[in-house]
Amino acid sequence: MAQAKLARSEQINGWAFIAPAMVLLGIFLIYPIIWSLWMSFQVGKGMNFSFGGFANIVRLTKDPVFLRALGNTCIFFVVQVPIMIVLALLFAAALNDASLRFRGFYRTAIFLPCVTSLIAYSTLFKSMFAQDGVVNKAMLFLHMTATPIPWLQDPFWAKVLIILAITWRWTGYNMVFYLAALQNIDRSIYEAARIDGVPAWARFTQITIPLLKPVILFTTIISTIGTLQLFDEVNNITVGGPSDSTLTLSLYIYNLTFRFMPSFGYSATVSWSIVVIVAILSFLQFLIARDRKPAA
């Protein structure tokens, strides 16, 4: 009897603790997602829409602006995420060395960018990377370039600028996750490797990276999602320009819904394209991480 009562109380408590969160997720996540899936098969402007079958998906494949935004988003993701993850790992490995001086200073300094407010950092990047701004001046002074780089005016450099900006902001954030995970690795493993004459680089690739794999996977997925949803930076630094060269999928959805004549159905289709990409990529990253396990 007592056993059954205990089990029942476990059940009641289990549900009671998670109920508020689950109800809210149901209202503000599950319901909108189902709605947006349904919307993605509707055509029409504003609140007048009718069932359009696969019309939106056909439109998607022929829409040059969508393909542009998709291409840009993929470039940001393919170039930026690996650079950031590698940098964050290297910084974390360097800062994990207990004999290093000023560790606290370096850690705080590198983490600081992600504490800045979004507007502060986009404004700063916009003014620092202006045609006659401080970055061009410094580069001219150091003879790294002969003419000022048109960071905000040239389609290629605008992309570079966005990648620099995101990397600046989020590398320290990822680093802290690795640092925290590294603290749990037994230092004697490193000592043993050192005594056995394993060089620093090999210690990094053979010990650090395999042991951090779960955290790396986690941060890679989080960063992938973040980059695929990129909106704040491009809307504030380049407004998607010049000539759509930094237009991202999220910005395009925003434009479709709130800047142009609203077409909810089509914008829902575009947003579902992100869901599909994220799902595929997360699955691939998960597979890759799992496959390598026996080798590690």
Place this chain on the structure above:
Amino acid sequence: MSAAAMIRRGIVYLLLSIAAFVSIFPFYWMVVGATNKSADVVTGKATIGGELFANLATLFATIDVPRIFYNSAVIAVLGTVLTLAVSSLAGYGFEMFRSRFRERLFALMLLFLSIPFAAVMVPLFVMMSSAHIVNSFAAVILPGISSIFIIFYFRQATKAFPSELRDAARVDGLKEWQIFLFVYLPVMRSTYAAATIIVFMGNWNNYLWPLIVLNTAENKTTTLIISALTSAYVPDYGMILVGTVLATLPTLIIFFLLQRQFVEGLLGSVK
């Protein structure tokens, strides 16, 4: 230390110092810029000027500074408190009271972690307008309160919560909610501190959703109003940078107050 090791050490210091410089320079630039005329900021003047008070005066004359800070503060503080409450309860619940069904629910929920906000923003906006709460703080805060990321984080951290404490509390006759409130919460201080930083930063800097759902100037947040200043045809950078310094202060203060617990809290979650 051998010569090679010393050189290697030197390179590590050099690279870390470059990284630290690159990370900090924009902050220096922001503070210096706040004391200079717009023309000087744009042309890259990197020394302190005498325009700080003039810039402050222009900022206060251009936008309603107390109002937008009040809006941001209410949204960020309420949003953070509610998110921590709801999401930590759920994280604790999932870890402490296991059942096969709830484990499946948790796994399903993690799948939804990868749903981008863009996919739900349009339906959310339509929902808010049919509930007639567009342009309210509630509309800004509500969708973020139950955060899958924070639930996951708390569940991970709860794994490190000593079960003897919970058993002892049960023997003492405490109810489950009392155990959560009076035993778990104080013990998990640093977990809460780390989550506070992450959630507060997210709320304070939130841009896309407030941009959509807030549509009158008196309800807009600091982030929205100051970012709108930068899109002026001839932006007054001196004034804007004063604004950005002010907008960065709250998150900086929170970070420095909670920094120690932050690292400890993250540690707990990845164990």
